[in-house]
Structures are given as C-alpha cells and as structure tokens.
Amino acid sequence: MVVDVMKAFLLGGCICIIGQLLVDLTKLTPARIMVIFVVTGVVLGLFGLYQPLVEWGGAGATVPLTGFGNLLAKGVIKEIEEQGFLGVFTGGVKSAAAGITAAVTFGYIMAIISKPRIKS
Amino acid sequence: MANRLGQQTVVLDKPAIILGGAGIVGKKEGDGPLARYFDNVIDDEYAGEKTFEAAESRILMDAYVKALEKSGKSPTDINLILSGDLLNQCTAASYAFRDVNTPYMGLFGACSTMTESMALAAMLIDGGSVDYAVCAASSHFCSAERQFRFPLEYGNQRTPTSQWTVTGAGAVILGKDGQGPKITAITPGKILDQGIKDSNNMGAAMAPAACDTITRHLMDTGRSVDEFDMILTGDLGKFGSEMLRDLMRRNNFDLKNKHKDCGMLIFDLETQDVDCGGSGCGCSAAVFSTYILDMFRQGIVKRILFIATGALLSPTRMQQGETIPGIAHAVLVEA
C-alpha cells in the first residue's frame, strides 16, 4: 500500500515536471498547456499507451490531466464496442460525467459560500 | 500664452501651481517603505464596499476629498476634474465623480494617466480656460487582475518580470495662483511599440516610450541630466528601469543616480514579493501626490521631471496576436 502511494507520488511528480518545463521554457500560456496535456492523454489512451502508466502508478497517472484525456479515450472505445458508431459521440462525455458534474456542482457551491481575497 | 519648444515640448507662460495632493493606498502598499507619507491605508481590498470596482472608486473619491482639504480649496472652486483608471470604460473614475457636481473629463492613458491629466490641466490653466483643476488617477490590484489577467483565486505562477498592480489613488489640485511647486513645462509622449508580446513584462513594453519622451524633453529644452534633482518614472519597475538606462545610454544620456521609479519606491522589492515592483495608474499618482510633494515642501528637491509610463495593452488585441504599445508623458515640476 505504502509502495503504491510512493509510486503515485513519483509518477505524478514526473508528469508535473514536464508541465513545469513547458511553463518555464516555452511561451505557452497555462490554458494551452492544459489543453496539450488533455489531448496527449486522449491520443495515448487511444493507442493503449497510457494504460501501463495507470497500472504502475495508479493515481499518479489518473490524477493529472493526461489521465482525464485517457479516461475520455477509454470511454469512447468502450461505447463504440457497445453501441457502435453512436459511441463516438456519447463515449467521451459519459466517462467524464462524474468529473464534469462534480466541477460544476462544487464550483457553484463555493461561489455561494466564499469570497475571493487578495493574495497574502 | 504657452510656447512650443523644439519638436514636442510646451513651455508654460503661466505655470500651474500644485496646491496640494493626497494619496490613499491598500494594505500591501501601506506595509511598504512610503507608508508614513500616505494619507490613509484601507483595511482590506473591499474598502467597505461590495465590489473591487466600487472600492477603487471609493479610494479615488477619498483622495480627491483629502487633496481639496489639504489645498484649502472647496469643491465649488474646481472648474474641471481630469481623471482616469485602468478599468474598461474608466468606471472607477466616472463612478467616483458622478455626484460631485463638477465638470469632468475622463482619460485613458493606462498607467500614464496621472501625468497625462497634469499635462492637460497645466495647459488649460496656462491658456486661461481653467482656474483650478483636479488631476487624479487610481488602480486596484483586484479589479485589474480580474479584467486583464486571472480571477484572484486562480493558481497561476508569476514570472520574474511581472509587476504588482498597486491598489492606490492619488489626486493633486492644480491652480492659477497660490503656493506650491509649479508645472513649468510639459512634453506629451508618442506611442511606441517595439514588439513586446509578454503581458507579464510591462517594463520592457514601456521603456522605449519613456526613453523617447525623456530624450525629447532633454533635447527640446537643451537641459542635461545633471540639472534635475530627479527623473521620476511611473512604473517601469526593476527590469524596465534597466532597459531605460540602456536605451538612454544609446541616445548619449547617462541617467546616473537621478532616475527613480515610483514602482520601485512604493514597495520593498526584497521583502514584499512583488517581483519587479509596483505598477498601475495609482502607483505614480499616490507616490507623487504624497512622497514627492513632501520632498518639495521640505526643500529636498527643486526640479523633477515626472514621467508616468503606460502600457496600452488590451486582452482582446493580445489574444489576436498583437504586441504591446507604450506611452509616457512628462511634466516638469519646479519649486
């Protein structure tokens, strides 16, 4: 168990290092970097190249945005297997349903409860 | 009657007298090296208001009221208010002055607004159309961030060349008579765009404009750098100031130790985590209306060239791939 947590720490840290290199060495904005990570995750997921990372590093692979992309790809493939062509349109959002809905819900709740403050 | 001198400068026949000034700032600025010069430091970023925009109008209004008080003038003496800020449609200024029952002309010069308003007011006073004017400008970290960059709680990492938008407002009362330092000449600036695209490097975007205006003023008036006690820029910040020195040297002017920058005066760059220093209209406005006027009062300075610098960027144009133009207006202030 502890080993799993350590592996997650290691893999997650490495993926974030790649992100930081993009921030410091290129003129890419944060938004563009997030897009690159998600799309990369989709592409790797499509060719089954991301799964080994998930098996090894667990949350270290699923928590970063590439993991979200992988989730979208896996969802699309699963839906196509089960529903045929319609799966192309339903698969992605279906698998991301929990994430998107949670984001909207908690975002809304936090907007009601909290006030933005200047950085200390 | 004013006289044009050289290519761009205007020498005033009837200098405009700075009768008094006031500056109101936020907490971070109140923790800085110039704390004791400011007239008031607000408790938090909301200044008792519901929104950041209203807070900015509040501090601008307070600076105006205090400046009037300190110059011994009443609101009915004022013929014209010239003011502006960074917000879309200049709402901080227009909402601050909507109830004062005084003619108002809004300005947009980004962070150069303070000297833009002082230059215009001085010309109007010299020409005889205005007896007493208010020149004021403001900025607010929170209202600027949400408009130009990101929501406050968003986790973004600042780059080493970035500057901290000052939460502050400054106002001065200019008049045809009375006691105080005088604006004796002005040099309006040209827009200069040297192709800087990084909105986190305002200093580099504005330095060429500052260099152009200062050089133009020195050449038009035939003065050397030594004849000034201070050449004070608005908010070039640490890196922008370095660029300015380099550019001035290429024009054969050595700024020596005469150059100071409001963005570097208002914060302690070592301890306050502001990267290259302060920025915003309120930066130059608050520093000049308090600290600099105090230096004149105490006789520490007798001749200052005050150049507020502005970066005329727009998030929309930047997303369209445009670069950042800069502008800088100079006013010559003499005891």
Place this chain on the structure above:
Amino acid sequence: MLSNTEGRCRAISNKLSKHEYQKMVEQKAPGSQIIRNLLAAFITGGAICAVGQIVLIIFEQVLKADKETAAASTSIVMIFLGAFLTGINIYDNIASFGGAGASVPITGFSNSIVSPAMEFKKEGYVMGVGAKMFLIAGPVLVYGIFASVVAGLVYFIWKQVM
C-alpha cells in the same frame, strides 16, 4: 525611404530596431529559477497524486468499491478538494509555490472552475457565475471532447477495416 515622421522617430530613440530590442529584452530579462521550479512542481504534483492514491485505496479496500466506482469516486473527491482549497483562499498559494504541480492535476482543473465562479459572483448568478465558470477550463473540455470524437472515429474506422 523613410517618411518625415519615421525619420524623426528613428533619430530619437529607435537606435534599436524592434528585433534588436526584443533580443536585448530576451537576453537581459531575469530568468525563472528553473531548478527550484521543477523541484517544487515535482513535490507538489507528487503530493497531490499521493493523496489521490490514498483516497483510491480507501474506496477500494475500506469501502470495498469496484474498480470503476472507486476511480470515479476518487475523481469526485479530488475535485472537491481542489474546490474546497480554492474556496478557503489557499489553492492560489499552493500554486504560487508548486506551479505546474498544482495546475496539471485534476485539483488544478477544479481550481480553474471554482476561481472564476467565486470571482464573478458579483456580476450575478446567471451572467456572472453561470456564464463565466468555464472561462479558463473551457478549452480543456472543448479540446478533450473534440479529441475524443476524433479518437472515436479513428477507432471506429480501424475496427471496420480490421
């Protein structure tokens, strides 16, 4: 052939062309402390993923959820965590330290949704919170979903061909 105004400009301060000035700025601008940033990103990102792993373990082993449910539940918890830390005004401090270590994990995605929602509340719940919630995260959803459609088409065609 320079026009008169261009000539005046040149004479004064454009001793450097645009290109030369930009080069000078690039050379002299203070650089980020890359090593420090990479280390901070590693630690922050690693820590957040480690927390995710612990949450996953709790769902799988303590609450005995199946793989899919555990994975989805972990995402929800991590998104809540990001939202909560944003709401108590802490996430921006974490990101200030950790950079990409805070923006790449799903908690960063959450922060990019919650922060505009909080910020634009002042413009009302419909046009402020509602309309601007996806101001920053929008591209992630648009491009993620679009990429998944393209991936789906590729997969579908590949299946037909095989």
